[in-house]
C-alpha cells in the first residue's frame with residue numbers, strides 16, 4: 001500500500017506510513033523558486049527520483065501568499081496532463097510546504113537559452129506544439145496559466161516540454177468567468193493584462209507568442225535595452241501596447257506569421273485554439289505523435305550532466321538559510337488543507353500521465369486532442385464547458401508586413417528587473433475576522449491578524 005494522506009501535520013511526528021520527508025533522500029538543487037528551493041530527491045523504498053519544491057512557511061506568510069500557494073496545490077491536484085509537470089503529493093514539515101513532482105532532468109528552457117541564445121525553428125515548433133497541447137488541456141478546464149515564459153517550461157529526460165508553476169494561475173467558473181488583475185511576468189504579459197481589462201484565457205496565447213519568439217529570435221519581442229532607464233516599466237508597457245514585433249529574415253514566413261498572430265494586441269483577433277493547430281506553420285505536423293509522445297524530440301538533453309544553472313549551487317554553498325521561527329496556532333491553520341497524495345502516486349505500475357505509453361492514451365478528434373484518464377473511464381473530466389471567447393481571429397494566416405522583417409536581430413536576455421512574477425491582489429474585505437480578498441482573484445489573501453502583529457514587532 002502506498003503512503004497515507006496525512007491529517008493535519010502528523011508528518012512532522014514522523015509516522016513512517018504517512019508521507020513525509022523521511023521517505024526521501026534529498027539530492028541536488030535544481031532551481032530556485034519564489035519561496036524556496038527545488039531539489040532532486042530519491043524515494044528511499046523504490047529508488048525512484050522526483051523533484052520536491054519547497055516553500056518556506058514563514059516566507060509564504062510574510063508575503064501573504066498562503067491562499068495562492070494552496071490554490072496552486074489544489075489546482076495541481078485536479079490536473080494530470082502529459083504536457084504539465086504533474087504533482088504527485090504534497091506534505092509539510094515544520095518549516096516548509098513540500099510538493100513532490102515529476103523530475104524534469106532536461107532542465108528549464110531558460111537554462112538552454114542562456115547557453116544557446118536561440119533554437120532552430122524545428123525545435124521551437126516542437127516546444128510550441130507541446131505548449132499548445134498543454135494549454136488545450138488547461139483551457140478546456142477554464143484554467144488560465146498566466147505565467148507562460150521560458151523559466152516555466154521544463155524538459156523531461158527525453159526532451160519533451162512541460163508547463164510548470166501554477167502559482168498565479170486562475171480557474172474560471174460560471175460565477176467568475178473572467179479576471180482583470182495585473183498578473184504575470186512583464187515582458188510576456190498581454191496588453192489586456194497591462195491595461196487591467198477583463199480577460200479570460202487569451203493572455204496565455206500572447207505569453208506563448210512572446211516565449212516562442214524569444215526561443216527562435218534570442219530575445220523577447222518587446223525589448224528595452226538594459227542601459228535605458230525604465231524604473232516603473234513604462235517603456236516596456238508602451239512597447240507591448242503599441243509596437244509591432246520585428247522578425248529576422250532567417251525565419252520562415254510561416255513561423256513569422258504564427259508568432260505575429262499570437263502577439264496580436266487584440267485578444268479577440270489573437271490566434272488561439274482551435275485555429276492555432278491549423279496554422280500553416282504546422283502544415284503536415286503529426287499532432288497525434290506529439291500527443292502520444294511517439295515523436296522523437298529534436299533536442300535530447302544531456303543525460304550525463306545536471307541541466308541546471310551553477311548559480312544555485314553557489315547560493316547553496318553561501319548558505320541561504322530558510323527562515324525559521326515557531327508558528328502560532330492560527331498560522332498553522334493556514335496550512336491545514338495542504339497535505340495531499342494522488343491515488344497511486346508512487347505505484348510503479350501506474351504511471352502518471354507524464355509518462356509515455358502505459359496508462360495514458362491521447363487521440364485526436366476533429367483537431368482537438370483528448371487525453372484519456374488512466375483508469376480508462378474516458379476523457380478526463382468530460383469537458384463541455386462553454387468558453388464564451390469571442391474568436392475573431394482571421395481565418396487565413398496573416399502575412400507579416402515586409403517592413404517588420406529585418407536583416408538580423410541580435411540575441412539578448414530580457415532585463416533582469418522585469419523577470420519577477422507579478423500578481424496584484426484585488427480589494428480586500430473583512431470576512432469573519434479574517435482579511436480575505438474578494439472579487440476577481442481571491443488567492444492572495446492577507447495573513448491572519450496575529451501574523452500582522454508579528455510583523456510589526
Ligand SMILES: Nc1ncnc2c1ncn2[C@@H]1O[C@H](COP(=O)(O)OP(=O)(O)O)[C@@H](O)[C@H]1O
Pocket residue numbers: 030031032033034035036038051053085101102103104105107108151152154164165166167
Ligand atoms: N520538476 C522539476 N524538475 C526539475 N527542475 C525543476 C522542477 N520544478 C522546478 N524546477 C526548477 O526550479 C525553478 C523554479 O520552480 P517553479 O515551480 O517555477 O517555482 P516558482 O513558482 O517559485 O517560480 C524552475 O524554473 C526550474 O528551473
Ligand SMILES: [Mg+2]
Pocket residue numbers: 151152165
Ligand atoms: Mg517559476
